Amino acid sequence: MLRHFVHPRFLISRGRAAGVVHAFTLLILALGPGLVHASNPEEDPVYVKKVRPLLDTHCVKCHGPEKQKANLRLDTLKAMMEGGDSGPAVVPGDVEGSNLIAAICYEDADLQMPPDGKLDEEQIEMLKKWVGAMGG
Numbered sequence: 393m394l395r396h397f398v399h400p401r402f403l404i405s406r407g408r409a410a411g412v413v414h415a416f417t418l419l420i421l422a423l424g425p426g427l428v429h430a431s432n433p434e435e436d437p438v439y440v441k442k443v444r445p446l447l448d449t450h451c452v453k454c455h456g457p458e459k460q461k462a463n464l465r466l467d468t469l470k471a472m473m474e475g476g477d478s479g480p481a482v483v484p485g486d487v488e489g490s491n492l493i494a495a496i497c498y499e500d501a502d503l504q505m506p507p508d509g510k511l512d513e514e515q516i517e518m519l520k521k522w523v524g525a526m527g528g
């Protein structure tokens with residue numbers, strides 16, 4: 393019965409439309425996490441669960457609400473991007489250009505953070521990956 397109402401041409405065009413919708417859905421699925429990530433990196437689970445607790449423990453006593461050594465605060469992502477005396481501490485996606493990374497890698501004898509001893513390799517790698525993945 394239905395046969396009488398559904399013209400084959402209609403079926404084809406419906407098929408094509410479904411294909412377009414499908415491709416669009418896939419695109420959204422593929423881009424979705426990236427879009428969410430880019431729009432609010434402050435809510436990124438890596439930042440919330442790993443980065444922030446690590447910085448709270450090792451950095452915020454000197455770079456937070458109480459003290460701002462080198463005019464730098466590390467208690468919010470916004471503050472990290474604004475940076476301190478020597479510019480932004482975190483440049484999203486730019487591991488080499490982020491002072492925070494240079495400091496924790498003890499690359500420069502004048503800037504070694506935290507001052508009382510290097511973080512674990514694993515923590516350093518995690519922070520590098522986080523900066524690298526941010527903003528894309």
Ligand code: HEC
Nearest residue numbers: 450451454461462464476477478479481491492495505506
């Ligand atoms: C005991 C205090 C202390 C702790 C803890 C500390 N810092 Fe610092 N930080 C300083 C001081 C002091 C400076 C100024 C430069 C100097 O004297 O070495 C500084 C400077 C910096 C700078 C350069 C800022 C600029 O714009 O000039 C960065 C980046 C930085 N710290 C990152 C960190 C990170 C990341 C941590 C934690 C892993 C950390 N610091 C922990 C005291 C501290």
